[in-house]
Amino acid sequence: MSQQSVTMADVAKAAGVSRTTVSFVLNGRMESSIPESTRERINQAARDLGYRPNAAARTLASKRSSWFGLVTEIATSPFATDVIKGAQQAAWEDGNFLLVAPSDAEPGMDHRAVEKLLEQQVGGLIIATTWHREITVPANARAVPCVLVNCFDADGEFPSVVPDEIGGGYVAAEILANAGHTNIGHITVATGIPAQIGRQTGMKQALREHGIEQDDSKIVPGDGTADSGYHGTQTLLSQPDPPSAIFCGNDRIAMGAYDAIKELGLRVGEDISIVGFDDQEILAPHMRPKLTTIALPFEEMGLAGVSLLNQMVEGSPIENRQITIGCPPRIRSSVALHGQR
Template sequence: MTTKVNIKDVAKAAGVSVTTVSHALSETHRSRVNAETVAHVQSVADGLGYAPNRLASGLRNQRSQILGLVSDEIVTTPFAGAMLQGAQDAASELGYLLMVVNSGLDNELERREIRALKQHQVDGIIYARMYNHSVSIPEELRGSPIILLDATCDDPSVSSVVPDEVGAGVAGAELLIAAGHRRIGMINNHDDIPAAHGRLEGFLAALSRHGLSCHPDHYVATSPSTEDARNGALKVLSLPERPTALFCFRDQMAMGAYQAAAHLGLSVPKDVSIVGVDNLDIVADGLWPGLSTIALPHYEMGRWAVRKLLEEVENSQAPRLQERISCPPVIRASVAHPGH
């Protein structure tokens, strides 16, 4: 039977004290040891197959080294992978494990899941939503360090992180304006959500900054489905003086605009340029020509949520922040100069 390697074995093999090994392998105390010694101790520990006893460590510093992430539906969405990967990467880098639960929009299940996370004595909880909207903090979360991921609330004592929706609208409009378009329409989501309001605000602000405006007939708000967006785009692109470009609330709605253009005998981007939001690969890369889009920062939001949560775990007086992360454009082939 293989004998489990302990910290004394590592210290002996490395030729240093047990205290030095403890500090070198600790995220919290590593700075007390010079970088060369840290690297040497880590190399020896890896070679011996040493795994720190996190439970014992947690008992000493009153930390479990585990974080919880409670989601509604994000594990079932195409964006979940990036958001969870960002959170997982940040947690791992900081020496933490991430425990993920998913309620499927079942409030009672969510309450049970939160209670279960607390029973595991997680050091803090990330409350994540499928899309950016305002939420009420479940009572079960009160009293625990929490961060809202892709959501906001009315409580300024709770930190949150969401995409810069206004910035996404600005970026979409600027991409089309830079290509020379002056008659630019928008296919928006008709839901009363921050993304719809923010992207419209940014879109109109960018137009105004360039002395442009969106003609009322060139603006349509529909459900966020491909079919309804297609019908909206058909209406706009059938006008005698149609827009030469469309900014769409999301990539799946942009796909509807592609379909409308094809039905009307219009070519993308020769006759109409189209920009979406999401950078949903299966759509943006799958369309032909490829869809230029504004990427939502799911990975970056996941990382930010973990790092901010741990900051507040370590320092309960840390400032609470309502972070908005920028949304960069991803250029493909759906945008060209009008009449190109």
């Protein structure tokens, strides 16, 4: 109906020049010598007619598209948002678009998603996961430059961007150590995944450097739920020498820990200090007291992924194929000074 699309030819006619000239002017090709007067005339005509370039035609003719594909598990995640946001932002600034495809549910879905994206002529691919882990990349993803975000492949064939779990664990423990705590508990986020291994490694290192030794009984396995935090905390606090501080593997665990502590008649951030992990925005700043935690830099990871992809598409050499993004602490009110004075 109102599909009265104005084409370059229309603009050309209106300005009294050829399509070629219009193309040069509108794309800002300066190497062709076209006087300011003509440029202005063409731009004016384009504006008057309400000219809107046809991206499909452009893609076809130039063999270069203005978008990247992002494959992610939309389903289970408040995190996906942040990755998308960061990637979106970076792409948008270069005039690029993000085509988001879901990789949920059945296996093989990701292969189909990549296939669909390739059909759309994406210039590059980002594959992102909601929790940090190893994945096997669908074979067809090799057709274009591809970057992994929050995940990695076994042989390191693909460049990847992951959070610095070790650094995060280190900072968490350091915060507690610096506050004077020497008896520190830890409830793990899960067992055997990069998040748990990294965070625990970082914690151990920080404690060692502060001359604190941590008994194995102070580390209790959790499963990422508030329930596991609740029970883990009960376990820790019922020991003969209960810790004065607990590093919780994630914010939900911290949430459960709060409940257990309060039920025992103790006060979080006074009697017992807590540090979480993830910095979930609808959780951590709203807990009482507000949770001190370590942020997972999803937005920055999405951003870094797109930057990396841009470099690859432009053919620049990649100096660093394994980018880790720092996990910055968010100091709030759940850690108390503990001390010997």
